[in-house]
Every structure is written in structure tokens, then in C-alpha cells.
Amino acid sequence: MSAAExxxxxxxxxxxxxxxIVVAASAHGRSAELRARRTIASAAEQALxxxxxxxxxxxxxxxxxxxxxxxxxxxxxxxxxxxxxxxxGIAEHVAERAFSGPELERVLESAFKSALPEELIAQLLASExxxxxxxxxxxxxxxxxxxxxxxxxxxxQVIAKGRDRSRRGDERIxxxxxxxxxxxxxLRDEDELGSxxx
Amino acid sequence: MxxxxxxxxxxxxxxxxDYAGLVTRAIAFALDSVIVNGVxxxxxxxxxxxxxxxxxxxxADILVASVMGVLxxxxxxxYFVFFWSSTGQTPGSRAMCxxxxxxxxxxxxxxxxxxxxxxxxxxxxxxxxAGIWMMLFxxxxxxxxxxxxxxxxxxxxxxx
Numbered sequence: 038m039s040a041a042e043x044x045x046x047x048x049x050x051x052x053x054x055x056x057x058i059v060v061a062a063s064a065h066g067r068s069a070e071l072r073a074r075r076t077i078a079s080a081a082e083q084a085l086x087x088x089x090x091x092x093x094x095x096x097x098x099x100x101x102x103x104x105x106x107x108x109x110x111x112x113x114x115x116x117x118x119x120x121x122x123x124x125x126g127i128a129e130h131v132a133e134r135a136f137s138g139p140e141l142e143r144v145l146e147s148a149f150k151s152a153l154p155e156e157l158i159a160q161l162l163a164s165e166x167x168x169x170x171x172x173x174x175x176x177x178x179x180x181x182x183x184x185x186x187x188x189x190x191x192x193x194q195v196i197a198k199g200r201d202r203s204r205r206g207d208e209r210i211x212x213x214x215x216x217x218x219x220x221x222x223x224l225r226d227e228d229e230l231g232s233x234x235x
Numbered sequence: 236m237x238x239x240x241x242x243x244x245x246x247x248x249x250x251x252x253d254y255a256g257l258v259t260r261a262i263a264f265a266l267d268s269v270i271v272n273g274v275x276x277x278x279x280x281x282x283x284x285x286x287x288x289x290x291x292x293x294x295a296d297i298l299v300a301s302v303m304g305v306l307x308x309x310x311x312x313x314y315f316v317f318f319w320s321s322t323g324q325t326p327g328s329r330a331m332c333x334x335x336x337x338x339x340x341x342x343x344x345x346x347x348x349x350x351x352x353x354x355x356x357x358x359x360x361x362x363x364x365a366g367i368w369m370m371l372f373x374x375x376x377x378x379x380x381x382x383x384x385x386x387x388x389x390x391x392x393x394x395x
Contacts (some may be wrong), residue, residue, distance in 0.1 A: 196330050197393065199262070203331060204390070207256025214371035 241337035255333040255388040257367070266327030271314050275307045319349035321330055324391075332393050338385040352384035 060227060109115065122128050135141050148154070161167050174180055260316075286299050318325040323334040324342040335352070338346055344352065359366015359379030366379025375387055 200259070200331055202260050202394070203259040204256070206258030210257050210371065210378075218372055 253389050255256070255390055256372060256376060257332075259331050259333055259390075260370075260378075260388060263325070263331040266330055266332050267314070267325045268327075270326055270373035271311050273343055275310060279307075281302055287375050312350070315353050316346055316349040319352060320337035320344050320346045332391050333388055334391045335386050338387055342386055344386060352380045355383035358395065 282299070282303060287297065291299070315325060319335050320329075320343055322329075323336055328334060335344065336342065337348070355366070356379075359369070369375045370378040370381070373382075377387065381387060
């Protein structure tokens with residue numbers, strides 16, 4: 038490099054020094070701005086969440102819930118909702134979905150597999166009221182009649198069938214005997230007629 | 236009666252419709268025989284086992300057998316006489332829905348008449364059951380014992 042070129046390079050560096058300072062300052066200012074914005078946004082978010090928590094906490098207060106429910110009751114909201122559910126067929130749809138889907142089956146299966154049925158039966162058997170109920174049912178006239186009817190029903194059927202057949206047998210034998218009687222009577226008449234003519 | 240023999244026979248059968256016929260009465264009697272002889276058999280076996288344990292002399296065995304025979308006859312007579320004179324229905328008759336009734340009063344028999352009927356039944360059965368076959372040739376289906384004791388055997392409604 039010649040002396041003239043070095044001089045020009047130095048002069049250019051001196052001449053653009055303020056510009057470089059400005060550019061550097063601008064970059065620092067931009068990053069500072071971004072940091073400040075982030076900090077402000079985070080603080081605002083925190084403040085908003087705190088406010089929301091306060092509002093929700095206030096809403097979940099018993100007094101507020103009681104008020105809302107009292108208002109809803111006074112306005113007949115529950116009846117209206119139930120009416121809409123029934124009128125629109127939502128209840129049928131929900132029931133149909135519950136019964137046709139595999140969820141209910143799974144729930145029942147897991148319930149039966151659990152210890153719940155055994156515990157339930159054990160508690161029922163231990164309950165005195167259940168045995169009183171069973172006694173009452175067993176002593177009821179309709180149940181005793183049904184048991185008696187069940188035990189005698191088959192025998193009655195057999196006897197009734199035998200009775201019908203025996204009566205048909207009576208008629209058949211009687212018919213045969215009557216024919217025999219009439220045949221003998223006709224033979225006797227013919228004999229008498231023959232002896233009278235001879 | 237001289238026109239169509241089959242129609243005449245049917246008319247005769249219809250006239251005898253209320254009176255129990257041979258088959259029904261035979262089944263009822265068979266059921267009663269099962270009961271009477273079943274009970275007698277049970278008692279006889281029980282007594283026989285008891286006697287065999289006692290090692291009685293032969294004469295005593297004969298005596299016990301004779302007594303048991305007499306008891307069997309008495310039991311049979313008592314069975315029929317009791318039921319004929321109380322309800323007119325033995326258990327066999329009850330099952331077959333027939334009843335022995337008095338010819339006139341249409342009620343149950345007196346014990347003497349019931350006893351007479353039983354004796355007549357035995358006597359009528361001796362000559363090849365001739366006293367029983369007699370009912371086939373009677374308008375009211377009366378057998379020998381019915382004629383002697385003046386009784387009828389009629390059908391009754393089920394459960395009556």
C-alpha cells in the first residue's frame with residue numbers, strides 16, 4: 038500500500054467515525070426497547086392474571102354462587118333448561134348414545150369386576166331389613182300361590198290328560214257294548230219274526 | 236232303535252254321559268289299589284323286619300302273618316267304606332273326578348250301604364268280573380255293586 042492510499046484510508050475512517058457511532062447507538066437503543074417492551078408485557082400479563090384470579094375467586098365465593106343460583110331459580114332457568122333438553126330430544130340422544138356406546142359396557146364390566154358387588158351383597162345380607170322384606174315377600178299370598186301352582190301344575194296336567202283319555206275310552210267301550218246290545222236285539226227280533234212266520 | 240244301529244248306539248252312549256264308564260272307574264280303582272296295597276306293603280315290610288329280629292317260633296310267625304292278613308282286609312274295607320260314606324270319593328275317584336252317590340238322594344252313602352257295596356263288589360268280581368261288565372249293558376252304567384247298594388257313579392267337575 039502506498040502512502041497516499043494509507044492517507045485516504047485514515048481520512049475515510051475519521052470521516053465515517055460519527056456515522057458508526059450513530060449506528061451502534063441505534064442498535065443498542067433497539068435492543069433496549071425490545072427488553073423494555075418484554076418487561077412491560079410480562080408485567081401486564083402478570084397483572085391481568087392476578088386480576089382474573091381475583092375475579093374468579095370472587096365468583097367462586099359461596100355468596101356469589103348462592104346469589105347466582107337463587108337468581109337462576111327465581112327466573113326458572115333450571116325448568117327452562119330441562120324443558121329444552123326434553124323438547125329438543127337431547128335427553129333421548131344422550132341416553133341412546135350412552136346405551137349404544139361401549140363406554141357404559143366398560144363401566145359396568147369394571148364395576149362387576151371390582152369388589153363392589155361382593156361388598157354390596159355382603160352389606161345387603163347383613164341388613165335385617167332385607168330379611169324382613171324377603172319374609173314379607175315369601176309370605177305374600179301371590180308368591181305362595183305361585184309356588185303351590187308350580188309344584189302341582191305338572192301333576193294336574195298329567196291327571197287331567199289321563200282323565201280326558203279315560204272318558205274317551207269310556208265312550209268307545211260303551212259304544213261297542215251298545216252295538217253288541219243292538220245286534221243281539223236285532224237277532225232276537227229276527228228269530229221271533231222267523232218263528233212267527235213259520 | 237231299529238233304524239240306524241250306529242246312531243242308536245251313540246244315542247245310548249249320550250244318555251249315559253253323566254255316569255262314569257268302565258275305563259275311568261277301572262283307573263280310579265287301580266289308583267286306590269296302589270294306595271291300599273302300597274300302605275299295606277309298607278306296614279307289612281316294617282312288621283316283618285321287626286318280627287325277624289325277634290326270632291319268634293314258626294307258629295308265632297304264622298300267627299303274625301294271619302293277623303296281618305286280617306288287618307289288610309280290614310284296612311281295605313275301611314278305606315273304601317270310609318271314603319264312600321264320607322265324601323263319596325276315594326282318592327282314586329277324586330283324581331278321576333268321579334263320585335259314588337245314592338240313587339235317590341244323590342248324596343254320600345251311609346256306612347252300612349258302603350259296606351254292602353264293597354261286599355257286592357267282591358262278589359261281582361268273582362265270576363270273571365261279570366258284575367263289573369254288567370255296567371256296559373246298563374243305561375245308567377250300574378255295575379252289580381251299584382244295583383245291590385242302589386248307588387250310581389257319576390262324573391264330577393274337576394276340583395269339585
